[in-house]
Amino acid sequence: MWKWTDPDNIKAIILDADSLDEAYLSFPYNQYIPEVQLFFVKDINNMNDKEIEIMGYYDTTTLLQDILIRSKCDSTSIISISNNPIFLKEMMQNHIGTILTCILAKDLLRNTPDFTDCTINSLPKILKGELYGYGAEVYATYGHGFPSMSLxxxxxxxxxxxxxxxxxxxxxxxxxxxxxxxxxxxxxxxxxxxxxxxxxxxxxxxxxxxxxxxxxxxxxxxxxxxxxxxxxxxxxxxxxxxxxxxxxxxxxxxxxxxxxxxxxxxxxxxxxxxxxxxxxxxxxxxxxxxxxxxxxxxxxxxxxxxxxxxxxxxxxxxxxxxxxxxxxxxxxQMTESNIEYHNLICRECGKEMKLKMNKNGKLFFGCSAYKQHKAISTTIDLEQGLNLLKDKNKLEVTNVRDLEDEY
Structure with a gap:
């Protein structure tokens, strides 16, 4: 499942031109997400002068800042596709959705992207929201499974x-x-x-x-x-x-x-x-x-x-x-982020809200004193809470100074 992405509102796709083959680079993404913006990116050290449609970059942080400005959309609407798990690890650290086009090697399992082993045939299902993601995550979120899940x-x-x-x-x-x-x-x-x-x-x-x-x-x-x-x-x-x-x-x-x-x-x-x-x-x-x-x-x-x-x-x-x-x-998992993480806050008492389970086994968000808040309902259902967390922890545009300008 998408950790940081709103699957119903994807507006930009980052394509790692360093690792993807032509089938993924020339795929008709607009056929499945109308008007989606495509950003073909490449490490500046691997570029040649003729690749005028490719965005070169020195580091992922600066690249994402540039894409946020150019796309004019939130990071929750941006996903990245690559055949390189290390590239996607950096995307995950910046709260960007990730699709890996190969099977994840054993020694990289602790940095698992949102989708792995994505083929050209399965890519449309992911883009259209018809492939829900890893089975245990789906069961934990919805309480039941779907035919289109992965392992x-x-x-x-x-x-x-x-x-x-x-x-x-x-x-x-x-x-x-x-x-x-x-x-x-x-x-x-x-x-x-x-x-x-x-x-x-x-x-x-x-x-x-x-x-x-x-x-x-x-x-x-x-x-x-x-x-x-x-x-x-x-x-x-x-x-x-x-x-x-x-x-x-x-x-x-x-x-x-x-x-x-x-x-x-x-x-x-x-x-x-x-x-x-x-x-x-x-x-x-x-x-x-x-x-x-x-x-x-x-x-x-x-x-x-x-x-x-x-x-x-x-x-x-x-x-x-x-x-x-x-x-x-x-x-x-080991993937962490330098982005400050924000929990949900109870509007009644100001305490952090955490996942809890009711007597029927259903998850929801509530503060430690939610049972004492009689005047208004202060709990949040799971799906709404997860969407709020994505929005609270999205990547923001910041003023990044190019250090080269100082020399």
Whole structure:
């Protein structure tokens, strides 16, 4: 889904001429968004004298300021298309909508654009608002899914103890902003990821159930399992989120969630770098039942570095699994911004408004004292609140002095 963009009001498209092929540069964008303005941009160091229709730029910040002035529209009406995830990372940092035309590499998942793996055939659906975005984000926002949703997909090779390699296919439902991230209080999926750790969450259940069905449409699955609680968590009687999933459709179609893996040891991945995470999790799992020759789906909540889920996949393969698919609710994000972030403010008491959930599982925005505000209703429904946040945090035109003028 669009993080910063109003999909019904797109007025300008930035096309990265450094990375896009001719099919995207010559695409008839006006056919799908009438009168949309196109800005073909290129790093000034890669330009030649003949490219008079290309906007050259030294840095993204100055480029966007120039485009805001030329287009005469808000940043919420501007999107960018590129085959370069680093270019789009800079766009995201400036609160610009992003479309990546290739599959996102594993080491770049923590800076995930609004849409990835966009082909020429899928581009019209995105431009017309017919492709809603990543499935878990859609479920968290609307409480239900749509036929036109997408998944983040990551492929990697797992090295087994005998030196052979097996393929790991991981599907992710969207982006998660951790507790230290400035977007956390205002991101529906992030809120539901945290809520899922403590309570049954209907939209999470529906997401997993839909992806399991999606995989089973093209691959026969024998076992559906999950990452279990660690021994310490069991001793502390922590909420076992996966055991409480209903997965109604999967159950009705002959496959039920079961525990296949157990933990050999306790460990924590918080605060560790990639190398330490991989070392800590080695040998952490054991297999509780016969899985030889079986196709398996394993589910978990958040993908950070992939160390835990990859060790789980490795353990399953080492014990004879034929094919393993992993489904994760979200992938942890690192993209931050230098733009000052503004939360919604309660008009009654002036306190910040945060995402909350009512007894029916519906998200809304409210301050800490919203129940005490009897005179007027001070809560804001989710969709309206997200639109207000986009407007409050749009990129503004600023007076940027060209430092070269000082010399």
């Amino acid at each position: 983040l997909k990551c492929k990697s090779q797992i090295l087994l103890n005998d030196g052979t390699e097996r393929e790991a296919i991981v599907f992710m439902g969207g982006r998660y902003y951790s507790e230290k991230h400035r977007y956390l209080l205002n991101d529906p999926l992030s809120y539901e990821v945290l809520n899922f750790k403590r309570n049954y969450t209907d939209s999470v259940d529906l997401f997993f159930d839909s992806v399991i069905s999606f995989i089973r449409n093209y691959k026969a699955i024998d076992v559906l399992t999950y990452i279990p609680l660690k021994p310490k968590d069991i001793n502390e009687k922590k909420y076992d989120r996966f055991r409480n999933l209903k997965l109604v459709n999967s159950s009705q179609n002959g496959i039920k969630l079961q525990q296949v893996l157990g933990f050999n040891k306790d460990f924590s991945q918080k605060g560790n770098d990639l190398y330490v995470r991989k070392e800590i999790v080695k040998g952490a799992f054991n297999v509780l039942s016969d899985i030889k020759g079986k196709n398996i789906i394993i589910i978990d909540d958040v993908y950070s570095t992939g160390s835990t889920i990859e060790e789980a996949i490795k353990t399953l393969y080492e014990n004879g699994a034929n094919k393993v698919f992993a489904v994760l609710l979200a992938v942890n």
